[in-house]
Amino acid sequence: MPYKVTAVLSAAILAVTMAACGGGAEGQPADTITVWTEENLADRMAVQQQIVADFTRRTGIKVNLVGVAEDQFSQIITSAAAAGRLPDVIGALPLASVRELEANDLLDTETPGRIVDQLGRDTFSARALQLDSASGKLLAVPSDGWAQLILYRKDLFEKAGLEPPDTYERLEAAARKLHTGGIAGITLAIAPKDSFTAQSFEHVALANGCRLVDDAGTVALESPACVQAFDFYSRLAGQYSVKGKQDVDSTRATYFAGKAAMTIWSSFILDEMAGLRNDALPSCAACKADKEWLAANTGVVTALKGPAGGTPAQYGEIVSWAVTRDADAAAAQRFVAFMMNEGYERWIGMAPEGKFPTRKGFESRWTALPAGVDTKKPLAEVYPAEVLEALRRSPDAFARWGIPQGQGKLVGATMGELPVPKALSAIVDGSLTPQAAAAQAASDVEAIKRGIRQ
Numbered sequence: 185m186p187y188k189v190t191a192v193l194s195a196a197i198l199a200v201t202m203a204a205c206g207g208g209a210e211g212q213p214a215d216t217i218t219v220w221t222e223e224n225l226a227d228r229m230a231v232q233q234q235i236v237a238d239f240t241r242r243t244g245i246k247v248n249l250v251g252v253a254e255d256q257f258s259q260i261i262t263s264a265a266a267a268g269r270l271p272d273v274i275g276a277l278p279l280a281s282v283r284e285l286e287a288n289d290l291l292d293t294e295t296p297g298r299i300v301d302q303l304g305r306d307t308f309s310a311r312a313l314q315l316d317s318a319s320g321k322l323l324a325v326p327s328d329g330w331a332q333l334i335l336y337r338k339d340l341f342e343k344a345g346l347e348p349p350d351t352y353e354r355l356e357a358a359a360r361k362l363h364t365g366g367i368a369g370i371t372l373a374i375a376p377k378d379s380f381t382a383q384s385f386e387h388v389a390l391a392n393g394c395r396l397v398d399d400a401g402t403v404a405l406e407s408p409a410c411v412q413a414f415d416f417y418s419r420l421a422g423q424y425s426v427k428g429k430q431d432v433d434s435t436r437a438t439y440f441a442g443k444a445a446m447t448i449w450s451s452f453i454l455d456e457m458a459g460l461r462n463d464a465l466p467s468c469a470a471c472k473a474d475k476e477w478l479a480a481n482t483g484v485v486t487a488l489k490g491p492a493g494g495t496p497a498q499y500g501e502i503v504s505w506a507v508t509r510d511a512d513a514a515a516a517q518r519f520v521a522f523m524m525n526e527g528y529e530r531w532i533g534m535a536p537e538g539k540f541p542t543r544k545g546f547e548s549r550w551t552a553l554p555a556g557v558d559t560k561k562p563l564a565e566v567y568p569a570e571v572l573e574a575l576r577r578s579p580d581a582f583a584r585w586g587i588p589q590g591q592g593k594l595v596g597a598t599m600g601e602l603p604v605p606k607a608l609s610a611i612v613d614g615s616l617t618p619q620a621a622a623a624q625a626a627s628d629v630e631a632i633k634r635g636i637r638q
Contacts, residue, residue, distance in 0.1 A: 213515035214272075216246040222276040222503075224251030228534045235527040242522070245515050257281055258596070265290055272511035273519055275327070276503045279315055279584060280599070282324045283592020285506060292507040292516070296322040299505075299520050303543070309579045312502050312542040315587055324504035325520055328532050328539040331578040332387040332499040334485040335439065335453070336446045340367075341483065348483055349446060352392070352416055352490045359424035362445035369424035371435045371444035372417070374605075374612055380432035381605035382598070384448045386585055387499035389413040392490025396585035396595070396629065403633065405604075405626035409492040414625075415618035416490070418611035429609065440478065442468030451575060454537040457482060458566040460556025476566060484571050486578045500582035502542065529553070536563060540579055547576055594633050603628030 221232060229251050236247045250271070252260055258281075264270050270290065277285075285291045300308060300322060312326035336349055340362055349355040359369030373381040394410035397403055404410065421430070426438055439447040440457070456464040459475025466478040474480075487496035505520045507513065523531055529549050532539040536553040551572050554560035563572060586595040598604070606628075607621035616624065 214512035217272040217515045218248045220250050220252045220271045220274045222254050231534050235530050239522050270508040270510045272516045274506045277506050279587045280592040280596040287593045292509050293321040295507045295513045295517050296325045299325050307544045309542045311580045315502050324506040326502045326504045326542040329500050329502045329579040330538040331451045336483045338483040339481045340445050350485045363424045368426050368444040370446040371438040372421045372425040374421040375429040375431035376606045376609035378431040379599050388417050390497040390583045391488035391493050393493045397589050397591050403626050403629045406622050411622045414622050422612045440466040452538040455555040460559045462558040479566050486574050487581050497583040498581050597632045
């Protein structure tokens with residue numbers, strides 16, 4: 185229904201652009217500020233409204249909180265900027281969106297640094313700060329992150345005498361040995377129109393030193409490291425995974441059914457795997473008697489290392505608080521500092537399985553925060569301490585394509601066009617070799633890059 189979609193989106197844009205920024209006297213915080221948040225689910229909006237109410241009680245600054253859908257953000261921010269109605273602050277922004285704002289000169293790049301200095305720069309993940317920085321300036325304040333993980337059946341690995349799958353060699357050896365008896369060695373996303381395939385591949389590619397672009401911004405997908413990553417991933421998917429175009433839902437369902445020894449999935453699976461969501465319960469034979477059986481028998485690998493990679497690497501997303509160029513800087517600073525301090529535990533508590541703290545000093549509180557939807561339970565009551573420690577530390581190892589090279593807008597555009605998943609799928613169905621697939625993906629990314637307004 186194109187007309188209805190357009191009408192809804194237009195209404196959303198109107199509602200957001202009508203939310204004007206407050207304007208205080210020079211040097212004084214505004215009486216009211218407008219804050220957009222991409223944490224727009226109803227239950228999370230309710231939590232944020234409570235935090236905002238607390239902020240207003242303490243400071244006297246009112247907050248107009250507006251939920252914005254991630255897939256509509258680019259259009260809405262463009263309309264707001266054209267109308268001169270930018271919000272003061274935007275929360276839960278992915279790294280690519282931060283770079284999009286930077287490219288369009290919509291950011292205040294002074295206030296984030298002041299906020300971090302106020303709270304203590306050494307209390308933040310150094311890697312998260314790096315991913316949010318450009319040319320010596322902090323573009324936004326990193327608030328939390330989620331990680332891509334390799335999940336594996338500890339019971340099957342122990343029985344087979346296998347090491348945890350933390351390298352290309354160990355991962356493929358395990359997939360080969362365990363691909364038998366009605367169980368796939370791994371269930372791996374390969375659907376060409378699924379962004380989850382792109383994220384899963386980037387996790388594997390980063391481990392081998394494969395980059396989307398080099399430091400000069402030139403597309404680098406035809407490098408030997410990338411060709412090797414294309415070959416490795418497609419081999420896993422073609423020889424040891426479930427047949428068909430596996431995607432974000434089918435990979436989880438296969439692993440939950442006990443039909444695969446490994447999978448690559450985001451940390452948002454952790455509460456579901458523990459039986460805390462009724463709409464996504466593990467369904468393996470042993471899970472019927474014990475909803476936590478799969479979680480107890482699953483090992484977690486965070487960073488992976490390929491033969492051409494220097495150090496282990498991991499795909500992860502850092503989301504941040506951004507202050508816009510038209511913001512009331514004094515009020516924005518007070519608000520973001522509050523959200524990263526007094527309101528921080530409640531913020532990460534909205535979904536602790538996908539909100540790893542980027543601030544130090546909140547580790548023990550994070551592990552004790554209740555996760556889940558229909559059943560609530562702290563992750564510490566489900567997963568071993570060493571697993572939670574690895575998860576908590578994972579933002580320090582996050583790597584990302586294009587972000588350090590200032591190509592966030594290109595990253596966002598490629599997630600819309602999905603040239604890499606298309607190329608991977610073509611290898612698995614036999615229509616392209618890994619070398620040809622890498623060349624096709626590189627050509628497609630170059631075309632996307634030319635089409636981006638500079």
